[in-house]
Amino acid sequence: MSIELLSSGYEQTLAIAAKFARVLCRGDIICLAGDLGAGKTAFVKGLAAGLGLREAHVHSPTFTLMNIYEGKIPLYHFDLYRICCEDLWSLGYEEFFYGQGITAVEWSERLENLTPKDFWSIKIVHTGQDTRQLTFAATGDAFQTRFIQWVNGQ
Ligand SMILES: Nc1ncnc2c1ncn2[C@@H]1O[C@H](COP(=O)(O)OP(=O)(O)OP(=O)(O)O)[C@@H](O)[C@H]1O
Numbered sequence: 001m002s003i004e005l006l007s008s009g010y011e012q013t014l015a016i017a018a019k020f021a022r023v024l025c026r027g028d029i030i031c032l033a034g035d036l037g038a039g040k041t042a043f044v045k046g047l048a049a050g051l052g053l054r055e056a057h058v059h060s061p062t063f064t065l066m067n068i069y070e071g072k073i074p075l076y077h078f079d080l081y082r083i084c085c086e087d088l089w090s091l092g093y094e095e096f097f098y099g100q101g102i103t104a105v106e107w108s109e110r111l112e113n114l115t116p117k118d119f120w121s122i123k124i125v126h127t128g129q130d131t132r133q134l135t136f137a138a139t140g141d142a143f144q145t146r147f148i149q150w151v152n153g154q
């Protein structure tokens with residue numbers, strides 16, 4: 001089962017993501033797919049805003065490979081266009097993916113065998129210069145109940 005939402009501009013993508021953030025819990029993983037410039041990073045920024053987080057500016061090699069948004073429930077943002085699965089291993093990715101925060105992964109199709117069993121899937125497709133189609137699904141059993149509740153709330 002999946003649900004499609006349409007965004008007519010950058011701000012609307014932020015708002016959709018901020019609203020979606022309400023369904024998230026500690027330990028959730030969000031896999032974002034979509035072409036260059038689709039709006040994956042925009043979506044992550046909207047998630048952070050919805051979770052009431054701010055970007056941590058920590059100067060350590062680790063944080064050139066990922067972004068951390070700090071707050072009550074931290075958000076870990078990985079972009080697999082910039083890093084590869086080997087980088088994930090050296091970062092100790094499991095501590096983030098399966099830890100106490102929420103993880104968002106851009107270009108998640110590149111996770112290959114590191115793809116988690118349960119995740120929120122969000123695919124963003126260009127439908128025009130400023131319009132995007134966002135397709136949401138819950139993969140695996142763990143999020144199905146929450147997904148149905150969220151869909152019913154749309
Ligand atoms: N409806 C929309 N939703 C999101 N972004 C939009 C929308 N309309 C236009 N844009 C523009 O598209 C771009 C999206 O950029 P963003 O960095 O979020 O994409 P991305 O999917 O993360 O790309 P990349 O694969 O390069 O990381 C921004 O320049 C933004 O202003």
Ligand SMILES: [Mg+2]
Pocket residue numbers: 040041042079106
């Ligand atoms: Mg991006």
